[in-house]
Amino acid sequence: MSPPSRGLPRRAFVRSAVAIGGASALAACMDREGEEVADLPQASVAPEDLPERQHAWNDHVLEDEHGNALAPEHNVLLCLDYLGDRPTDAERGEVEAALTTLERAYERGSDGLAFTVGYSPAYFDRFDGDLPGSVHLPDPEPLASIEDPALDAYDALVHLASDHGSVVLAAEEALTGERASLNGLDVEGSFDGIFEVAERRTGFVGEGLPADEQEGVRGIPDSEPVPEDAPMFMGFKSGFRKNQASEDRVTIDAGPFAGGTTTHLSRIRLHLEQWYEQDSRDQRVAKMFCPAHADEGRVEGAGHDLGDSSELGDCPAHATDDARNRGVVGHAQKAARAREDDEPRILRRDFDSTDGGEAAVHFLAHQRAVSEFVETRRAMTGADLARDSAVGSRTNNGILQYLTVANRANYLVPPRRHRSLPSPAPE
Ligand code: HEM
Numbered sequence: 001m002s003p004p005s006r007g008l009p010r011r012a013f014v015r016s017a018v019a020i021g022g023a024s025a026l027a028a029c030m031d032r033e034g035e036e037v038a039d040l041p042q043a044s045v046a047p048e049d050l051p052e053r054q055h056a057w058n059d060h061v062l063e064d065e066h067g068n069a070l071a072p073e074h075n076v077l078l079c080l081d082y083l084g085d086r087p088t089d090a091e092r093g094e095v096e097a098a099l100t101t102l103e104r105a106y107e108r109g110s111d112g113l114a115f116t117v118g119y120s121p122a123y124f125d126r127f128d129g130d131l132p133g134s135v136h137l138p139d140p141e142p143l144a145s146i147e148d149p150a151l152d153a154y155d156a157l158v159h160l161a162s163d164h165g166s167v168v169l170a171a172e173e174a175l176t177g178e179r180a181s182l183n184g185l186d187v188e189g190s191f192d193g194i195f196e197v198a199e200r201r202t203g204f205v206g207e208g209l210p211a212d213e214q215e216g217v218r219g220i221p222d223s224e225p226v227p228e229d230a231p232m233f234m235g236f237k238s239g240f241r242k243n244q245a246s247e248d249r250v251t252i253d254a255g256p257f258a259g260g261t262t263t264h265l266s267r268i269r270l271h272l273e274q275w276y277e278q279d280s281r282d283q284r285v286a287k288m289f290c291p292a293h294a295d296e297g298r299v300e301g302a303g304h305d306l307g308d309s310s311e312l313g314d315c316p317a318h319a320t321d322d323a324r325n326r327g328v329v330g331h332a333q334k335a336a337r338a339r340e341d342d343e344p345r346i347l348r349r350d351f352d353s354t355d356g357g358e359a360a361v362h363f364l365a366h367q368r369a370v371s372e373f374v375e376t377r378r379a380m381t382g383a384d385l386a387r388d389s390a391v392g393s394r395t396n397n398g399i400l401q402y403l404t405v406a407n408r409a410n411y412l413v414p415p416r417r418h419r420s421l422p423s424p425a426p427e
Contacts, residue, residue: 015212018169021172037166042184052417053247054117054260055247055250055251055347060107071205074163074168075168075205077202077203078158078160078197079157079198082155083193084194092420092421096189098188099117101187102115106162114160115158117419118157120410121137121410122155127424129423131412132424134254135252135257136370137370140408143381144383155195157263159263176197194421201362203353203360203361204353205231206231213352214226225276229302231302236288236302238350243310243336245345250262251368253368262367263366263410264373265364266363268363269404270361282294285299289312290332291322316334320389324389324390333398334385335379345367345372345373345376346372348363
């Protein structure tokens with residue numbers, strides 16, 4: 001692919017470079033980000049002093065004025081195939097050196113680099129033993145009668161995230177053995193000959209970016225309706241502090257993988273013609289949050305007025321009544337029925353995408369056990385609500401009718417000590 005066009009505004013240029021990837025996109029991106037990345041500090045914390053949790057990002061990303069974590073803007077997902085038969089100690093050393101290089105080169109977080117590496121059930125299948133009972137990592141499967149997703153069988157997934165496009169691109173180039181130095185450090189170790197990048201997915205999140213990216217994208221009407229203040233294509237803010245599981249809640253708490261987590265990754269296509277061109281603003285608020293939010297005008301713009309919570313109150317408790325009496329239920333209202341002790345069980349780190357010219361969400365969530373994602377998704381699907389009510393299995397059933405789940409995958413994200421080609425029963 002050719003490098004992004006010089007005529008694009010800076011942010012769109014950087015985003016486009018991340019989507020393209022490779023050495024020339026990186027060079028163009030570094031040139032465009034200029035001083036912003038030229039003086040980025042190397043890590044101030046030695047790798048051995050970093051937390052065991054790969055997913056411990058919240059203390060290292062920016063926050064808005066309400067204390068909500070702001071996800072890093074630029075994201076790359078590397079879906080990897082392992083090239084060997086069984087991992088050797090030499091390969092483990094090589095992968096560990098490559099990952100440690102990333103940690104030495106940048107501070108963890110939005111202004112540097114945040115990343116995780118996870119392994120799929122297909123990866124663990126090559127070993128004789130099973131994963132311990134403290135890890136729940138089933139093969140991916142369709143999770144609703146209305147979907148027919150491709151079930152990914154890649155061996156591993158690397159998620160790279162940063163507010164600087166050239167940081168994710170440079171980290172990717174270092175991992176794949178295409179760069180000898182990274183932010184002034186010699187690169188040690190690489191995935192070359194061990195992993196092959198079988199698929200590359202990219203995306204972005206943050207106020208203004210979806211509006212900038214909407215032109216000519218399938219799934220978004222030509223009227224370019226995505227508002228400037230929206231961090232995501234559907235027009236609303238998501239990931240309020242009080243509507244997310246904490247990092248503690250999603251951490252595996254026993255066994256050899258204690259300190260790790262799991263990732264569920266789906267690719268979800270968006271179809272926003274009716275959403276923006278026929279549904280009214282009140283309908284959008286009712287379907288995304290809850291009918292009560294629309295009645296009481298609780299959501300201004302993208303929802304920045306909501307502060308640190310989507311203020312669901314007793315909305316989940318009256319989901320069945322709303323389905324029967326109002327003929328509409330909200331997405332957040334339904335999903336919140338899966339809470340435990342009034343705390344959500346999944347930590348959402350999803351972001352939008354225009355890969356392949358279509359509007360999509362890479363829905364990435366961490367949870368202690370994949371079953372907790374499955375139960376949350378079941379609550380969101382709301383098949384129970386669609387029975388005996390005016391709500392259909394898709395229609396007026398939250399946001400289901402605007403989404404098609406194209407892919408599903410599950411990964412174990414080990415604690416850092418076992419992150420390099422682990423066996424199912426590491427020492
Ligand atoms: C793909 C498009 C999606 C969009 C645009 C979206 C957007 C939103 C928004 C705006 C909220 C309310 C604000 C907040 O609490 O952060 C929300 C809440 C939530 N969503 Fe989604 N969502 C999507 C898909 C999903 C999926 C696939 C799941 C998986 C089950 C999910 C699970 C949840 C949960 C658990 C909550 C919080 C419920 C609570 O407060 O307990 N969402 N989402």
